[in-house]
Amino acid sequence: xxxxxxxxxxxxxxxxxxxxxxxxxxxxxxxxxxxxxxxxxxxxxxxxxxxxxxxxxxxxxxxxxxxxxxxxxxxxxxxxxxxxxxxxxxxxxxxxxxxxxxxxxxxxxxxxxxxxxxxxxxxxxxxxxxxxxxxxxxxxxxxxxxxxxxxxxxxxxxxxxxxxxxxxxxxxxxxxxxxxxxxxxxxxxxxxxxxxxxxxxxxxxxxxxxxxxxxxxxxxxxxxxxxxxxxxxxxxxxxxxxxxxxxxxxxxxxxxxxxxxxxxxx
Amino acid sequence: xxxxxxxxxxxxxxxxxxxxxxxxxxxxxxxxxxxxxxxxxxxxxxxxxxxxxxxxxxxxxxxxxxxxxxxxxxxxxxxxxxxxxxxxxxxxxxxxxxxxxxxxxxxxxxxxxxxxxxxxxxxxxxxxxxxxxxxxxxxxxxxxxxxxxxxxxxxxxxxxxxxxxxxxxxxxxxxxxxxxxxxxxxxxxxxxxxxxxxxxxxxxxxxxxxxxxxxxxxxxxxxxxxxxxxxxxxxxxxxxxxxxxxxxxxxxxxxxxxxxxxxxxxxxxxxxxxxxxxxxxxxxxxxxxxxxxxxxxxxxxxxxxxx
Numbered sequence: 001x002x003x004x005x006x007x008x009x010x011x012x013x014x015x016x017x018x019x020x021x022x023x024x025x026x027x028x029x030x031x032x033x034x035x036x037x038x039x040x041x042x043x044x045x046x047x048x049x050x051x052x053x054x055x056x057x058x059x060x061x062x063x064x065x066x067x068x069x070x071x072x073x074x075x076x077x078x079x080x081x082x083x084x085x086x087x088x089x090x091x092x093x094x095x096x097x098x099x100x101x102x103x104x105x106x107x108x109x110x111x112x113x114x115x116x117x118x119x120x121x122x123x124x125x126x127x128x129x130x131x132x133x134x135x136x137x138x139x140x141x142x143x144x145x146x147x148x149x150x151x152x153x154x155x156x157x158x159x160x161x162x163x164x165x166x167x168x169x170x171x172x173x174x175x176x177x178x179x180x181x182x183x184x185x186x187x188x189x190x191x192x193x194x195x196x197x198x199x200x201x202x203x204x205x206x207x208x209x210x211x212x213x214x215x216x217x218x219x220x221x222x223x224x225x226x227x228x229x230x231x232x233x234x235x236x237x238x239x240x241x242x243x244x245x246x247x248x249x250x251x252x253x254x255x256x257x258x259x260x261x262x263x264x265x266x
Numbered sequence: 267x268x269x270x271x272x273x274x275x276x277x278x279x280x281x282x283x284x285x286x287x288x289x290x291x292x293x294x295x296x297x298x299x300x301x302x303x304x305x306x307x308x309x310x311x312x313x314x315x316x317x318x319x320x321x322x323x324x325x326x327x328x329x330x331x332x333x334x335x336x337x338x339x340x341x342x343x344x345x346x347x348x349x350x351x352x353x354x355x356x357x358x359x360x361x362x363x364x365x366x367x368x369x370x371x372x373x374x375x376x377x378x379x380x381x382x383x384x385x386x387x388x389x390x391x392x393x394x395x396x397x398x399x400x401x402x403x404x405x406x407x408x409x410x411x412x413x414x415x416x417x418x419x420x421x422x423x424x425x426x427x428x429x430x431x432x433x434x435x436x437x438x439x440x441x442x443x444x445x446x447x448x449x450x451x452x453x454x455x456x457x458x459x460x461x462x463x464x465x466x467x468x469x470x471x472x473x474x475x476x477x478x479x480x481x482x483x484x485x486x487x488x489x490x491x492x493x494x495x496x497x498x499x500x501x502x503x504x505x506x507x508x509x510x511x512x513x514x515x516x517x518x519x520x521x522x523x524x525x526x527x528x529x530x531x532x533x534x535x536x537x538x539x540x541x542x543x544x545x546x547x548x549x550x551x552x553x554x555x556x557x558x559x560x561x562x563x564x565x566x567x568x569x570x571x572x573x
Contacts, residue, residue: 005373009359016361084357089417092323092351092427093374094343265326 002095003103010107014073015114024115027065031058031122035130047130054130055138055224058123063145063220066116067176070149073108074156075168082266091266098258105157105254109150116146140239141223147246148217152176154253155212161260175211182213212249216242268337270425270456271299271322275331278317278480291317293480294331299458299473301424304451306467306488307460309477310568315460316354318477319429323351336425347375350423354430354460356414360403364395364413367402368420375421389416394442408439415443426450427458432466444470468492468560476564478571484563492557497536499528500551501543508546515539525551 014020034057078101081087090100120142128134155175159168178185189204222228232238276295279288292314299305309315320326322333324341338345358367365386372382390397393412402413411431418426428447432440440463447470450457461467467474468488476484484491496517503524504512513519515535516528530536536553543550 001376002374005370009362009370013359013361085353085355086357086359088320088323088325088353089351089356089358089371090374091325092346092349093371093421094346094376095374096343263327 002099003106006090006095006100006103007106007110010077010104011110011114014107014111020069020072020111020115023065023069024118027061027119028122030061031119031126034058034061035126051127051130052224054127056220058126058138059141059145059220059223062116062119062123062142063218065119066112066145066149067152069112069115070108070153071156071169071172071176073111074105074153075160075165075172077104077108077157078160078261079165087266097261101157101161101258101261102254105154105250105257108153108157112146112149112153116142116149135226137226137229137235138223141219144217144219144239144242144246147243147250148214151212151246151250151253152214154250154257158253158257158260161257161264176214178207179211179214180218182208182211182215185211212246216245267300267302269298269334270301270303271297271305271333271335271458273297273318273322273331273333276318276321276328276333277330278314278321278326279329290480292321292328292477295477295480295482297475297482297485299456301456302451302454303472304447304457304459304470306471306474307458307477308462308464308467308474308564312479313477314480315477316429317480319351319427319458319460322427323349347421348423349425349427350418350421352414352418352426352428352431354433355407356410356417358402358410358413358417361401363399363401364390364405364409364416365397367413368416371417372420377421385420385422389419392416392419392446408435411435411439411443415446423455425456425458427460429460430462431459432461432463440466464559464561464564474560476567478568481571483571484567488560491563492560493555496529496531496556496558497533498552498554498556499530499536499539499543500554501526501528502549502551504543504548505546508542508548511542511546512539515542529556 034054037053037057040053078087081090087100091097120139123142124134124136124138127138152172152175156168156172159171163171185204185208189201189208192198192201192204219232222232229235273295276292277290278292279290282288295314295318307315307318317326321328322335322340324346328340333340335342335345336348359370362370368386368389369382372385377385387397393416395409395412395416402410405413411434415431418428431447432443435443444466447457447459451470451472459467459471471488473487474485474491475482499512499516501508501512504526509526512526512528515538516530517535518529520527520529528539530539540550540553
């Protein structure tokens with residue numbers, strides 16, 4: 001119950017953050033304007049290229065917005081409450097520390113859901129306007145982005161408990177970049193194993209295994225070129241597995257954040 | 267009588283940065299607060315009052331020692347159900363109205379919806395705040411403090427921990443909050459009051475503890491502390507010989523025009539001085555036990571610690 005109460009309050013507060021509102025507005029405007037960018041194509045390039053621009057730009061805007069929002073929300077949740085001392089009146093009530101962290105993360109996840117959901121709906125509408133048809137798979141792409149950024153937000157929340165804000169932002173972004181290149185680390189590990197470079201192999205394998213593979217969540221290419229969607233065998237299963245993978249990693253990060261917060265002095 | 271709050275050897279040490287020495291913020295603090303009392307927790311800035319309170323509430327952790335609130339070890343969730351805290355200069359979620367703020371805190375205590383609404387109405391009326399949609403960001407400091415008091419009462423607590431509840435308030439708000447603390451005692455609540463406002467503490471507290479540089483330097487009932495042991499003897503126009511004799515016995519002598527005021531802690535010495543006055547047939551105006559202000563006790567205690 002306390003988790004939900006804290007989550008709702010966190011959501012209410014976050015949705016009133018002017019910076020976040022402006023960011024959402026700009027993102028929606030850019031998604032709508034992607035249609036205007038499509039006019040730059042030549043008649044020879046045709047409707048297909050226009051659609052590629054609209055889909056590509058929409059997904060890029062949603063991804064970048066989600067990235068900034070999740071880091072911004074995740075890094076700010078706990079430190080701001082400590083700075084403003086609002087946390088004193090919460091933790092002096094019968095609230096367990098892990099309920100507090102879980103509530104904060106849930107509140108941030110609700111905020112991301114509404115923000116990414118709104119962007120996704122505008123994106124769907126813009127593409128539908130262009131194609132005269134609904135492409136619900138686009139929302140699946142937005143859902144995967146959402147799960148990805150909930151996970152990234154949980155990484156930021158964990159770092160926020162143990163690090164300062166600036167280091168948190170840098171490190172969370174670093175984790176995102178490293179995790180997005182997860183397949184690359186596997187290749188590096190394979191190559192190093194082939195060349196008998198044991199240390200490099202172990203390090204690259206560790207990075208590949210420990211850092212969440214953010215690349216899994218990005219299905220932008222098949223969404224931009226729907227014919228490539230067939231290249232993902234059993235698409236439904238892939239989505240379910242990726243969502244499960246994201247939620248599992250989020251749960252692990254949440255547990256780590258709770259453990260770190262249990263002994264944190266506020 | 268049952269104890270609402272107890273600490274045993276409670277200590278908080280902060281590691282120094284680099285090679286600097288560790289800082290002992292609270293040093294083996296032993297205090298006991300009986301239920302139903304208003305207990306003043308005094309000390310100069312940096313004495314360790316807020317650190318102690320934060321340890322009691324589980325916001326920070328003791329380096330050594332233990333503490334109990336309502337017979338439960340500090341940090342125990344079931345004890346927190348029956349305590350409340352008003353921090354110094356409380357900051358709340360500014361997007362909420364006073365009613366929403368109270369509703370939020372009431373939910374954290376698991377108070378059912380119907381009961382929540384009743385309590386919120388009652389408490390907002392008690393602290394003199396309107397139940398409207400005005401967000402807290404538009405509140406004055408006094409109004410915020412009133413909201414803070416209301417949130418501290420939402421769970422009908424047995425033990426209230428107030429950290430500087432009247433700091434920075436206008437005289438009306440100040441008096442209202444002081445009166446409210448007195449009402450709480452009438453309701454049988456225990457109030458642990460950390461304050462710099464010595465006049466308030468003197469007026470409302472039953473018992474006080476004075477902390478200096480992290481150490482407990484004095485504790486006792488306010489009346490007993492104020493009563494002191496000094497007795498004042500007022501003598502009208504004594505001749506030089508009488509005054510000289512009185513000065514030899516007295517611990518302190520003050521001259522006020524024709525009168526001489528002599529002081530001593532020892533009753534036998536006072537008796538001796540009365541005899542001197544009688545022998546010299548000088549007029550004795552009064553013999554009065556002196557009551558000291560809490561301020562003078564506080565200053566004396568803190569200065570002794572600094573000497």
